Structures are given as structure tokens and as C-alpha cells.
Amino acid sequence: MNDIVRVLVVDDDPLVRGGLTLMLDGAPGIAVAGEAGDGDQVPAALDAHATDVVLMDIRMPRLNGIIATRRTRARANPPEVIVLTTFDTDENVLLALRAGASGFLLKDSPPTEIAGAIRTVAAGDPILSPGITRRLMDRAATEAGSYQRARSALDTLSAREHEVAVAVGRGGSNAEIATELHLSVATVKAHITRIHTKLDLGNRTQIALLVHDAGLC
CATH class of the missing domain: 3.40.50.2300 (Response regulator)
Incomplete structure (x- = not known):
């Protein structure tokens, strides 16, 4: 940057x-x-x-x-x-x-x-404002079929990518996720890039929405 x-x-x-x-x-x-x-x-x-x-x-x-x-x-x-x-x-x-x-x-x-x-x-x-965004995410999770679609999408990830995605969904920064999962920040960034590619998502917010739709945070 x-x-x-x-x-x-x-x-x-x-x-x-x-x-x-x-x-x-x-x-x-x-x-x-x-x-x-x-x-x-x-x-x-x-x-x-x-x-x-x-x-x-x-x-x-x-x-x-x-x-x-x-x-x-x-x-x-x-x-x-x-x-x-x-x-x-x-x-x-x-x-x-x-x-x-x-x-x-x-x-x-x-x-x-x-x-x-x-x-x-x-x-x-x-x-992600904790109060307002949580309400918006709750609405997203109630959309017809969103839960199953989110679960199916996340099932295509490797075990480590899945852990990183869930940590993103909880709002963790790259540094916080690295500490939690005992990874380097560079490795976390690489996992996030692969998640974007595999799931055709544009940014971290869309990962967070998907994880919430799947009921994982």
C-alpha cells in the first residue's frame, strides 16, 4: 500500500x-x-x-x-x-x-x-460495524438456499483454507489469524488469495458473508 x-x-x-x-x-x-x-x-x-x-x-x-x-x-x-x-x-x-x-x-x-x-x-x-453489519448478515443467512450453498462452497476448500475462511468470518485481521493458526502473515495472505480464486469471491467481506451464511460464526 x-x-x-x-x-x-x-x-x-x-x-x-x-x-x-x-x-x-x-x-x-x-x-x-x-x-x-x-x-x-x-x-x-x-x-x-x-x-x-x-x-x-x-x-x-x-x-x-x-x-x-x-x-x-x-x-x-x-x-x-x-x-x-x-x-x-x-x-x-x-x-x-x-x-x-x-x-x-x-x-x-x-x-x-x-x-x-x-x-x-x-x-x-x-x-464491518458489529451491530449494523450483523443484522445485515443475519438477513443474508435467511435467504432461501443460502445455508446449503455456503456449506457446499466451503466444502471445496482444504482444511487449512477452511480454518482461515472461518477466522476471516469472525473478523480477524491477517496478523490475528496468523497468531491464532500458528502461521506466518504471508501464508495467511496466500490462503486468502486461494480462497478468493476457488470460490470466485472479490474480497474478505464476501468471505465473511459466506462463512456467516454457513452458520460458522
């Missing part, structure tokens, strides 16, 4: 974009690389600006943040995505997580929390 985390701010409200840009440009280790006013402007903005993390609004008039997140994560060497929402009951947050977002934030989160979340996902760890 670069010393400076480069952020693309995506929101259809210019006041929100301006406020986020002003706040983030003053945060240590973070720089705003660019802005976009709608989801359909994101590809061009990413082409124009090297970006590590995208702050993505969900509700935008032309292309919503869910589709924009899915398209962003499908790019080669994609940036991480944190979705922004006004209400923690927004049903689209779960869809955004499944589209590949590394987590979500409420728009009224304190500046230090937003900056901290950006640094966390840039380092490869998801933002």
Missing part, C-alpha cells in the same frame, strides 16, 4: 462531495484523488486518477452505487470500495456488500471514523 491512500469521492450531492473532500484532504495519510457526481462517471474518474479507495454513495440518479460498485470491483487491480448510506436500515447496503464493497459507513459518521475506515480497507481489512 502507498504511504498516502488516494480516495475517489462519489456522491451526487455537491455539498456532500465538498464536505468529504475538505475533511479527507486534512486527514493524515489520505488525499482525495478525484470526485464523481454519479455512478456512471466512476470509470472515467478511475481512468484519470490512481485510486486506492472509493467512497461510493448508494442512491444516485443515473447509475446507483450497487451497480457502480460491481463494475468497479470487476476492473483489473480494482480499488477497494466503501459504500455510503444515510440510513443504517437501507436494504441496498447488503446488496452493495455482495457486489464487492469492503464495508459501509453512515454519512454522518465522525470524520475520524471515516478516515480510519479508509485506512483500514486500504490495508486489506473490511469495515
Whole structure:
């Protein structure tokens, strides 16, 4: 990861974009690389600006943040995505997580929390708010057939990969998982990469959702 985390701010409200840009440009280790006013402007903005993390609004008039997140994560060497929402009951947050977002934030989160979340996902760890995200995951687990599909998918992993996946589902960082399983951090990263490949998942958040769907955390 670069010393400076480069952020693309995506929101259809210019006041929100301006406020986020002003706040983030003053945060240590973070720089705003660019802005976009709608989801359909994101590809061009990413082409124009090297970006590590995208702050993505969900509700935008032309292309919503869910589709924009899915398209962003499908790019080669994609940036991480944190979705922004006004209400923690927004049903689209779960869809955004499944589209590949590394987590979500409420728009009224304190500046230090937003900056901290950006640094966390840039380092490869998801933002999973214990209360709100747990409710969203509980809803995911009740979807028809999700339990069996998740179990079947996880059964394709090796025993060690399965242990690493469950540890990711419990919210462990690479270092914490390495300590728990008596592995090096590099080995944990290698296992996670293989899990992504075997299960066709885009990031750690999707591993966590799958593990929770399987009732393993």
C-alpha cells in the first residue's frame, strides 16, 4: 500500500462531495484523488486518477452505487470500495456488500471514523460495524438456499483454507489469524488469495458473508 491512500469521492450531492473532500484532504495519510457526481462517471474518474479507495454513495440518479460498485470491483487491480448510506436500515447496503464493497459507513459518521475506515480497507481489512453489519448478515443467512450453498462452497476448500475462511468470518485481521493458526502473515495472505480464486469471491467481506451464511460464526 502507498504511504498516502488516494480516495475517489462519489456522491451526487455537491455539498456532500465538498464536505468529504475538505475533511479527507486534512486527514493524515489520505488525499482525495478525484470526485464523481454519479455512478456512471466512476470509470472515467478511475481512468484519470490512481485510486486506492472509493467512497461510493448508494442512491444516485443515473447509475446507483450497487451497480457502480460491481463494475468497479470487476476492473483489473480494482480499488477497494466503501459504500455510503444515510440510513443504517437501507436494504441496498447488503446488496452493495455482495457486489464487492469492503464495508459501509453512515454519512454522518465522525470524520475520524471515516478516515480510519479508509485506512483500514486500504490495508486489506473490511469495515464491518458489529451491530449494523450483523443484522445485515443475519438477513443474508435467511435467504432461501443460502445455508446449503455456503456449506457446499466451503466444502471445496482444504482444511487449512477452511480454518482461515472461518477466522476471516469472525473478523480477524491477517496478523490475528496468523497468531491464532500458528502461521506466518504471508501464508495467511496466500490462503486468502486461494480462497478468493476457488470460490470466485472479490474480497474478505464476501468471505465473511459466506462463512456467516454457513452458520460458522
